[in-house]
Amino acid sequence: MAILIHNCTALLMDGAGTVLENAFVAVDGAKIVSVGTGRPAGPFDQEIDGRGGVLMPGLVNCHTHVPMTLLRGYGDGHDLQDWLNNYIFPKEDRLDARAVRAGAALGLAEMIASGTTTIADMYYFCDGIAQECVAAGVNLNLARGTTVFTSGFDFETYPACVELRELTDRWHGYNGGQVLVDASIHGEYTSGPALWESVAAYAREKGLGMHVHVSETRSEQAACLERWGKTPIQVLDQYGVWDVRAIAAHCVWTTPEDWALMARKGISAIHNPASNLKLGSGVAPVPAMQKAGVNVALGTDGVSSNNSHDMFEAVKLAAILHNGVQHDPLAVLAPDAVRMATVNGAKALGRKSGQIAPGYDADLILVDFSRVNLIPCHDVYSNLAYAAHGSDVTMNMARGRVIYKDGDFLTIDIERVRREVAGYAVPLLFGAQQ
Amino acid sequence: MAILIHNCTALLMDGAGTVLENAFVAVDGAKIVSVGTGRPAGPFDQEIDGRGGVLMPGLVNCHTHVPMTLLRGYGDGHDLQDWLNNYIFPKEDRLDARAVRAGAALGLAEMIASGTTTIADMYYFCDGIAQECVAAGVNLNLARGTTVFTSGFDFETYPACVELRELTDRWHGYNGGQVLVDASIHGEYTSGPALWESVAAYAREKGLGMHVHVSETRSEQAACLERWGKTPIQVLDQYGVWDVRAIAAHCVWTTPEDWALMARKGISAIHNPASNLKLGSGVAPVPAMQKAGVNVALGTDGVSSNNSHDMFEAVKLAAILHNGVQHDPLAVLAPDAVRMATVNGAKALGRKSGQIAPGYDADLILVDFSRVNLIPCHDVYSNLAYAAHGSDVTMNMARGRVIYKDGDFLTIDIERVRREVAGYAVPLLFGAQQ
Numbered sequence: 001m002a003i004l005i006h007n008c009t010a011l012l013m014d015g016a017g018t019v020l021e022n023a024f025v026a027v028d029g030a031k032i033v034s035v036g037t038g039r040p041a042g043p044f045d046q047e048i049d050g051r052g053g054v055l056m057p058g059l060v061n062c063h064t065h066v067p068m069t070l071l072r073g074y075g076d077g078h079d080l081q082d083w084l085n086n087y088i089f090p091k092e093d094r095l096d097a098r099a100v101r102a103g104a105a106l107g108l109a110e111m112i113a114s115g116t117t118t119i120a121d122m123y124y125f126c127d128g129i130a131q132e133c134v135a136a137g138v139n140l141n142l143a144r145g146t147t148v149f150t151s152g153f154d155f156e157t158y159p160a161c162v163e164l165r166e167l168t169d170r171w172h173g174y175n176g177g178q179v180l181v182d183a184s185i186h187g188e189y190t191s192g193p194a195l196w197e198s199v200a201a202y203a204r205e206k207g208l209g210m211h212v213h214v215s216e217t218r219s220e221q222a223a224c225l226e227r228w229g230k231t232p233i234q235v236l237d238q239y240g241v242w243d244v245r246a247i248a249a250h251c252v253w254t255t256p257e258d259w260a261l262m263a264r265k266g267i268s269a270i271h272n273p274a275s276n277l278k279l280g281s282g283v284a285p286v287p288a289m290q291k292a293g294v295n296v297a298l299g300t301d302g303v304s305s306n307n308s309h310d311m312f313e314a315v316k317l318a319a320i321l322h323n324g325v326q327h328d329p330l331a332v333l334a335p336d337a338v339r340m341a342t343v344n345g346a347k348a349l350g351r352k353s354g355q356i357a358p359g360y361d362a363d364l365i366l367v368d369f370s371r372v373n374l375i376p377c378h379d380v381y382s383n384l385a386y387a388a389h390g391s392d393v394t395m396n397m398a399r400g401r402v403i404y405k406d407g408d409f410l411t412i413d414i415e416r417v418r419r420e421v422a423g424y425a426v427p428l429l430f431g432a433q434q
Numbered sequence: 435m436a437i438l439i440h441n442c443t444a445l446l447m448d449g450a451g452t453v454l455e456n457a458f459v460a461v462d463g464a465k466i467v468s469v470g471t472g473r474p475a476g477p478f479d480q481e482i483d484g485r486g487g488v489l490m491p492g493l494v495n496c497h498t499h500v501p502m503t504l505l506r507g508y509g510d511g512h513d514l515q516d517w518l519n520n521y522i523f524p525k526e527d528r529l530d531a532r533a534v535r536a537g538a539a540l541g542l543a544e545m546i547a548s549g550t551t552t553i554a555d556m557y558y559f560c561d562g563i564a565q566e567c568v569a570a571g572v573n574l575n576l577a578r579g580t581t582v583f584t585s586g587f588d589f590e591t592y593p594a595c596v597e598l599r600e601l602t603d604r605w606h607g608y609n610g611g612q613v614l615v616d617a618s619i620h621g622e623y624t625s626g627p628a629l630w631e632s633v634a635a636y637a638r639e640k641g642l643g644m645h646v647h648v649s650e651t652r653s654e655q656a657a658c659l660e661r662w663g664k665t666p667i668q669v670l671d672q673y674g675v676w677d678v679r680a681i682a683a684h685c686v687w688t689t690p691e692d693w694a695l696m697a698r699k700g701i702s703a704i705h706n707p708a709s710n711l712k713l714g715s716g717v718a719p720v721p722a723m724q725k726a727g728v729n730v731a732l733g734t735d736g737v738s739s740n741n742s743h744d745m746f747e748a749v750k751l752a753a754i755l756h757n758g759v760q761h762d763p764l765a766v767l768a769p770d771a772v773r774m775a776t777v778n779g780a781k782a783l784g785r786k787s788g789q790i791a792p793g794y795d796a797d798l799i800l801v802d803f804s805r806v807n808l809i810p811c812h813d814v815y816s817n818l819a820y821a822a823h824g825s826d827v828t829m830n831m832a833r834g835r836v837i838y839k840d841g842d843f844l845t846i847d848i849e850r851v852r853r854e855v856a857g858y859a860v861p862l863l864f865g866a867q868q
Contacts, residue, residue, distance in 0.1 A: 280764075372547060
């Protein structure tokens with residue numbers, strides 16, 4: 001399918017920060033094939049009028065747990081341990097594959113409508129998540145978060161690791177790379193060296209990425225230091241966990257030594273500002289990590305701790321939060337924050353996307369710059385980072401397929417999803433009273 | 435005009451935190467006349483179907499400079515003094531009354547579409563701001579920020595004070611209180627005791643409120659302490675500035691002694707989280723102020739330092755920011771943040787609004803809880819504070835007048851505003867090149 005998007009302002013996200021006026025961007029199949037200011041030779045199966053809009057790479061949400069959309073706002077207002085133990089875990093215990101799919105589809109709808117084209121998800125019931133992403137058209141880095149709380153771990157027979165191998169066989173590289181499987185260690189505090197070593201070896205063998213929660217809370221960090229005399233980044237490094245493309249979610253309590261190691265090894269730090277603030281985890285040292293050469297990308301985390309999948313909100317938080325806490329209006333600038341959600345996110349997930357250039361994945365969104373909240377426009381980056389909302393997205397294209405346009409979901413049967421959530425998933429978790 | 439809003443979920447914002455299901459709210463003229471679960475006796479000139487929606491008090495934006503909407507994003511990415519001196523001030527010098535009206539109307543459109551019904555504005559060219567608010571239907575606390583940089587100040591002849599008296603005569607109490615005039619001292623650092631004393635005396639004499647910038651930046655605070663040996667709150671108190679209903683914008687660097695004085699005198703602290711973060715000013719001590727008994731309300735500040743007028747964003751920031759920087763997930767809870775934007779804001783501005791109850795101003799908004807980003811709903815406050823966006827507002831009623839519905843502006847000719855901004859105001863400020 002060949003599609004031409006014409007007469008838009010295109011934010012290329014190339015190294016020069018080019019903003020191309022009166023741009024024509026042509027797509028063939030899943031790829032961008034040309035970018036310029038003149039009309040390219042056709043024919044095109046579809047043309048999209050981009051007038052008044054800014055075309056930019058689709059947003060990359062590098063850390064989420066999309067089925068948790070079912071738990072949006074549940075148990076808010078309780079202390080973290082109370083929230084997890086008495087609200088989240090008991091409900092997660094009741095989940096089944098059908099409910100997970102319903103929650104995933106609902107979360108994906110919210111993401112698509114607010115401009116996300118690619119996600120990195122860590123959860124369980126992973127087949128259902130992959131099926132929903134494939135159906136919705138969204139790019140997925142799929143991770144089955146593994147935990148081990150017992151002794152006698154054996155990679156060959158341990159259920160989560162059996163699942164990792166099955167998922168890898170079934171999904172890794174699916175549909176030209178729409179789905180990539182990342183190996184995953186849930187966190188240092190929920191497993192031990194036997195798991196780390198074997199999962200890391202498997203990732204190296206299969207060419208998978210790695211997705212790990214790292215240094216989210218102060219108490220997690222302190223316990224790790226007490227246990228190992230090292231930070232999570234450093235102790236996991238000993239077992240080869242970072243020898244593949246890797247994303248470390250949160251990194252709130254990481255140290256200068258960690259940043260040096262992360263930069264050297266190419267570990268991406270995934271900043272989840274809303275979740276870290278809401279849960280009282282703290283503020284990740286984003287400017288310092290960037291200065292140390294770490295690739296910083298953005299995530300929403302699960303919406304039970306956010307409670308939104310709107311990546312424009314994450315961009316704004318990343319753009320303003322660090323200025324505020326460091327008393328430095330230049331700590332993070334608008335283009336930095338937009339890069340985190342596009343170029344840096346694509347790099348973190350091992351994807352040729354996040355830019356508008358020939359040969360890149362055709363993951364593209366149109367943002368309606370004629371909305372009252374985006375007038376006037378003195379600077380495109382500034383309006384995107386500080387003034388745009390997910391609701392300003394009027395078109396979402398992932399891998400060359402238009403999946404959302406002018407409020408309509410083109411790949412998700414949203415009424416069916418509503419029925420599944422309200423009629424099946426919520427009653428399953430909360431009983432008939434809800 | 436009698437209007438009935440029926441079959442909604444009504445968030446009353448009463449002391450008990452009532453969420454009334456299947457609610458019927460009746461409005462007559464500018465006031466709410468009945469609230470209940472049964473259909474009240476009519477007749478009604480208009481009925482609004484509230485199914486799937488949450489009806490709540492309109493949001494109160496307690497600190498803004500609405501004409502600065504023209505400067506959205508201009509000069510971002512520069513240090514504060516550079517930004518003010520080389521970007522903002524030179525452009526403000528070029529403003530005229532027509533451009534101010536265009537900027538005000540544009541900002542009001544953004545505010546209305548995102549659920550704001552009442553604003554406290556501090557700027558100049560105040561007549562135009564009042565005219566635009568009256569036309570748009572928005573409630574206004576109007577303040578002419580006064581500065582004095584010369585000696586020999588005389589209240590009777592000083593232009594800004596002449597203007598204050600004229601504005602008071604013309605606008606204070608206009609249309610049953612739609613417009614209230616607040617006296618205003620721009621800040622401690624931009625004037626001196628002669629102004630403070632005379633403006634405070636005038637406010638007492640006329641029963642006006644008071645609107646002042648207080649302790650926004652560390653350097654402002656340090657200079658005040660050096661000049662007076664006291665904080666801005668304390669030095670202004672000596673001159674009677676706080677002897678009327680008063681709002682102190684920012685309060686980032688206020689002290690425990692300030693909070694005690696603010697609580698005793700009833701000075702409301704206006705928290706502008708986005709602006710304070712973006713400009714690197716810091717994080718206001720909101721939980722501590724609330725614990726000390728200070729009424730804390732919310733503002734966006736001008737959009738040149740935000741860059742958005744979406745009060746839902748301010749609510750979310752207030753709800754998550756303090757948890758994060760204090761490492762306490764309970765520092766601010768969802769209902770606290772919603773109260774700041776409604777009940778507390780109304781109190782700060784001396785208005786009988788911010789609640790849904792008979793006798794209160796009919797300032798009401800409907801939030802569409804059927805949107806994918808608000809599903810499921812386990813808690814109304816939680817979804818409003820963390821998950822809702824201004825774009826989820828489908829109806830805005832101010833003083834009993836529906837001013838926005840389903841994307842349509844009913845009081846603002848938005849195409850005329852676009853033409854005025856693009857055709858007159860922006861060229862006036864930026865020349866023909868823009």
